[in-house]
Amino acid sequence: EKRIYDLGEGGMHLVHLLGGKGAGLAEMRRMGLPVPAGFTITTAECTRYLKHGRLDEGLVNEVREAMGRLEAATGKSFGRGPRPLLVSVRSGAPVSMPGMMDTVLNVGLNEETMEAMVALTGDRRFALDSMRRLMQMFGTTVLGIPKEEFDRATLRVARNNGPGSADMMDLDTLDGLVREFGEVYRNHGLEFPQDPYRQLFMSIEAVFRSWNSDRARAYREINGIDDGMGTAVNVVEMVFGNMGEDSATGVVFTRDPNTGEKRLSGEYLVNAQGEDVVAGIRTPENVYGMERRMPGAFRDLVEACDRLERHYRDMMDIEFTVERGRLYLLQTRVGKRAPRAHLRITLDMLKEGLISVEEAVMRVEPEHIEGIMHPRVEDGQDGSVICSGLAASPGVATGEIVFSSDRAIELSKQGRRLILVRPETTADDVRGMAASAGFLTQKGGMTSHAAVVARAMGKPAVVGAEEIEVDHIGGVLRARGLTLREGDVVTVDGTTGRAYIGEVRVTEVAERDDIDEFLRVCDSVSRLQVWANANTPEEVALAKRNGAKGIGLARTERMFLGNDRIGVVRAMIMSRDSEERRSYLDRLLPMQVSDFTEFFRTMEGMPVIIRLLDPPLHEFLPEKEEILERLSGPADGESAAELKKMLETVRDLEEFNPMLGFRGCRLGIIHREIYEMQVRAIARAALRVRSEGIEPNVEIMVPLVGHENEMKELREIIMKTFSSEDPEGRIRYKIGTMIEVPRACLVADRIAEFADFFSFGTNDLTQMTFGYSRDDAEGKFIRQYIERGILRHDPFTSIDLDGVGRLMKIGVELGRKTKRDLEIGICGEHGGDPESIEFCHTIGLDYVSASPRRIPVARLAAARAAI
Ligand code: ADP
Ligand code: MG
Ligand code: MG
Structure with missing residues (x-):
């Protein structure tokens, strides 16, 4: 197999072998952009090296041959004058690991070639500066001498001779610094190698080894990058940004990585080399400053940025160097950016025709949307x-x-x-x-x-x-x-x-324009709609603001908990008979009418699914312990008799297994007056809104149905009550059910005979399918199950496809066998989870209903599922 590629032979398609840097350099050279010559040793050689612990003969020979080709291509010679070839030896993995691995610049410089560089350029300062950089980089990265020793040597020399940092030193001081660096080597019993090939091969080995440095390993661990890939090594002809005032080195993004604005964003340093910009050694200048100082190079840079963007169809991050007014590109990659910049760039590129709608949607991840908020x-x-x-x-x-x-x-x-x-x-x-x-x-x-x-x-x-x-x-x-x-x-x-x-x-952020614009693009490709779970008029308003196309679940019980209502609700629950109960329900009626009116008004004709009362009644009463405590010293206005009655009711309602107990439609059938009141309130609210000129889209949902006869009986009650409020049948409404008991999935065809719509309640469905109590299981054992690999993930976060998902599929198939156009959605927590949303798309649901805050992410996920 091929072990070395000359720059320009490969391209992005070989990124696994050439690494990101090598592939990018190759690509740029093929585009005819100004990139120095060089070659890339493949990542496979890194793996081989790390396995054997040494460079094998064959590779050594191939590197020598490649250097021969490089000498021919550049008209320079490695290790000799009059035009010495210097190279950089650079790491570059298939996945970007910025700054994690090593690079050595100015390889090939020794006493002899340094003099040749002086003769060639007439600039001793430059030659010495390059030399001290090589000695320091080689000493630290290749030989492992602590960086501080070079820093201290620099300070020592500087203290005796004026200004503190190397780039401000005069000739003699710089000369002294190079000698001092030689001392640093000798203190470690080492010698700076004069043989350029020794420099080269030792640097190549060091770059290979840097794949396994602590920090590189840490970075891979944090970012989930495969340890087996290895790094390529790029050997690149040096160009010099440290040749004086008309030379520079810099980094530029083709667009602003924070805002996404379409303008160059970057920095450069005059008379500097390599990493000076990234390392923050001197504070660099804005890249637009180049326009005045080196206009030719700036013009070329702008053009290169433009070409690279169009070639990669993305925002690019580019390293460049200007040598005596001439621009060279040294690296390019897709630029990292803040989430909000990513969105802006994606939208702009869509408008510029650089990318398609599908690409735009697939480029944005749920994390980006979350990150922008x-x-x-x-x-x-x-x-x-x-x-x-x-x-x-x-x-x-x-x-x-x-x-x-x-x-x-x-x-x-x-x-x-x-x-x-x-x-x-x-x-x-x-x-x-x-x-x-x-x-x-x-x-x-x-x-x-x-x-x-x-x-x-x-x-x-x-x-x-x-x-x-x-x-x-x-x-x-x-x-x-x-x-x-x-x-x-x-x-x-x-x-x-x-x-x-x-x-x-x-x-919270006010800047929402980009998100809204982007989510409209998403909606244009999705099939699955996004609705919202909203329990209060405020939540309904937020849901609508976030782009919900309907309310998939309005839990009426949340309204019962309001301060002004809980007293009436409790009295209703403690009623001795249904007559007394009705009197309290009559007081709740107008409150529910006003809630529902607000819902229908805000949603302006979009579907609103109101779920009839679901939880067991004891949830509305205080805990037994609390009542006992209050009994020992009743507060003002609290009668002991009342408290005793409450305690009695709580004892009556006590269940071993409340979640499997007297709740949902079971309650609605036994205490039908509660559901009757709620249906009455829905009908009155609908009529009121209709008289205001909005045609409400009413859907009434029954919870916890497991047997078709439950649905049959409740459907009759609901219809009878509704028509008593609306005898002329002015309001059209649907009656449907939650599918959240496993049995309901299995007999969905029969239930569908009495239901106009289904909504999967995946919280309860998961709870009952696994037999895990949701409120207890998470803390008690689910986390350990995941750690041990028994569960792949938490089934309450992401739908368990094999079990719960399978039941859902059965439910959809059977339901639609009875009614081909049966409206089906999901309203569990899973409605906001991207993986679950994708599944819902696959099994043909009509909508997912998520909490109002999750709607933006859900709209994105629904679009991505459709592509
Ligand atoms: P990193 O992955 O840390 O960015 P690089 O290999 O890109 O490492 O090199 C570090 C610095 O040296 C960069 O600023 C780069 O532009 C510069 N550099 C690398 N090779 C050359 C070269 N042949 N000529 C001039 N500068 C170079
Ligand atoms: Mg770089
Ligand atoms: Mg439920």
């Missing part, structure tokens, strides 16, 4: 601001300050919410970032490590807040006169770039 800090709390930095990743997080990733990991295990505060973050902080809720850094720009990782994790971040001072060793954050320590609570708002002391008031 970020809260924001309410206005008027400026007094609590402790600093202002770059708004690097949107959202608000409050937590206790921690200064190190290790502490974050430790404290998060105690369930604490944390804000990681650092001078800047590095790849070593990924675990700590995963353990924190938000981030605040002193240094770095919009493409700094902290910013990129935060966006990928969907967590709020404020970076580059230069006004603060982070002493992470001493554990102190100084900001606007405050001194904060570990455990102090702060809030970061990554949408505005501010941080606050303590907790602050937040509001």
Whole structure:
């Protein structure tokens, strides 16, 4: 098999072998974009290397041959003047793992080639700068010398000779630094290798090994990436951004990764190399600054961005270098972005004709929609601001300050919410970032490590807040006169770039235009409708605002719990006979009429399914213990006789197994006056709304039917009561049932004779199919069942396809055998779960009914199911 591909031979289709970086470079070269020459060693060689622990002969020879081709292609020679070839040796896995693995730049530089570079460029400063970079990168990544030793050496040299960082040093100092770096090697009993091929092969091995570094493993674990893939190695001709004022290095996104706005977003550093931008060493300039400083390169960059977007049909993240005014592209990949930017970009690309409706829908995941519904800090709390930095990743997080990733990991295990505060973050902080809720850094720009990782994790971040001072060793954050320590609570708002002391008031997002627009696109492809479970007029309004096409479940009992009603409800329950009961029901009637009127009004003709009373009556009474306690010292206005009567009723109603007890239609049949009152209220509300000019779409639903005769009897009661209110039959309504008892699925054909619609109550259906009590099972054993692999997931979250799903399928088939057009939906919690929604689509349901907040996600899931 082929072990090495010259850049341009491969392309994105070989990403598993070439890695993302190699495939992207190949693709760009094939497009004729300015990419330096080079070659890629495949990921298969990484696996082979890690297995044997050494490079095999065959590969070594092939690398030498590839270097020969590279020399020919560039007209340069590796290890010799007059035009020395220098290369970068770069990692690059099939799945993006930004900054997790190693790269060595300027390989091929030694005493001899350095002099040749001086002769060639006339720039000794540049040559020395490249040399000290190689010595440092090689020393740390290949030989494992601690980075601090190079940092300390740099400080030492600088202290004796003026300015502090290497990029500001004069010639002699730089020369001294290179010699000092040689000392660092010698202190470890090592020598910087002068042989360029030794440099090359050692670097290749180091890149292979970096696949298994702690931080790379951690990243893979957190992101669920397969450990077996391995990294490719890219050997690329060096181009130099550190050749003076007309040279630079930078990173650019083709659109704004935070807002999605269609403009370049990026940063560059003049006279710099490689990772200086990402590492946040100097604060970079906005990429638009290039327009004035290096107009030719800028024009080429804009054009390259445009071509890459059209080629990949996505927002791209691009690394580039300008060498003496000439642009080179060094990497491209699909850019990471905040959820709200993702939505904006998807919508824009749809309008630009770059992607189809189906692609647009499939590009957006439920997590994106959830991520956009970020809260924001309410206005008027400026007094609590402790600093202002770059708004690097949107959202608000409050937590206790921690200064190190290790502490974050430790404290998060105690369930604490944390804000990681650092001078800047590095790849070593990924675990700590995963353990924190938000981030605040002193240094770095919009493409700094902290910013990129935060966006990928969907967590709020404020970076580059230069006004603060982070002493992470001493554990102190100084900001606007405050001194904060570990455990102090702060809030970061990554949408505005501010941080606050303590907790602050937040509001839900108001910016909904993009979501609404996108969800309309979704609706245009879905077959399954999304309805809402809503129990109060407020919830109905929210459901409608979120785009519900109907109310799939209005639970009337929730209305019984209101402060003004519970007393009447209790009196009704404690009634001695049905006559007394009716008198209290008469008092409840007008309250229910006004609830239902509000429902029908808000939904303006969309279907509203009202479920008749479902829970066992004892749920409306206080606990036995509570009554006993109150009996020992009745409060003002409370009579002991009343309390005793209540206690008696509670004892009467007591059941061993209330969920399988006297509830639902069983209650409706035995105490028919309750359902009669509710039907009366529905009819009156419908007539009232109709007289206002809205034709209500009424559906009355009976809970817990398991036998067709239950449905038969209740259908008669409902029809009789309704027509007593509406003798002329002005209101058209449906009578249907919940399908939530397993038996109902099995005799659905008979039930359908008396039902106009079905609605699967998957909560009860799951409970009764498994025989798991929902309120007890979750905490007691379901989690352990999942850990042990007995259950794949929690069946109360996502429909159990094999059992509950099978019953549903039977129910649908039998029901529609009797009535071909039977309307069928689902109204359990599962109605908001994307996997369950897909299943509902497959078995041909008409709608899913979800809680109002889940509706946006459900609309997306319904559309994705249809594609
Ligand atoms: P990472 O995966 O960490 O981004 P890269 O392999 O992309 O690592 O390289 C790190 C930095 O070095 C990047 O800024 C990149 O643009 C720069 N770089 C890599 N190869 C070259 C090269 N041949 N010439 C100039 N700069 C390079
Ligand atoms: Mg890179
Ligand atoms: Mg139920």
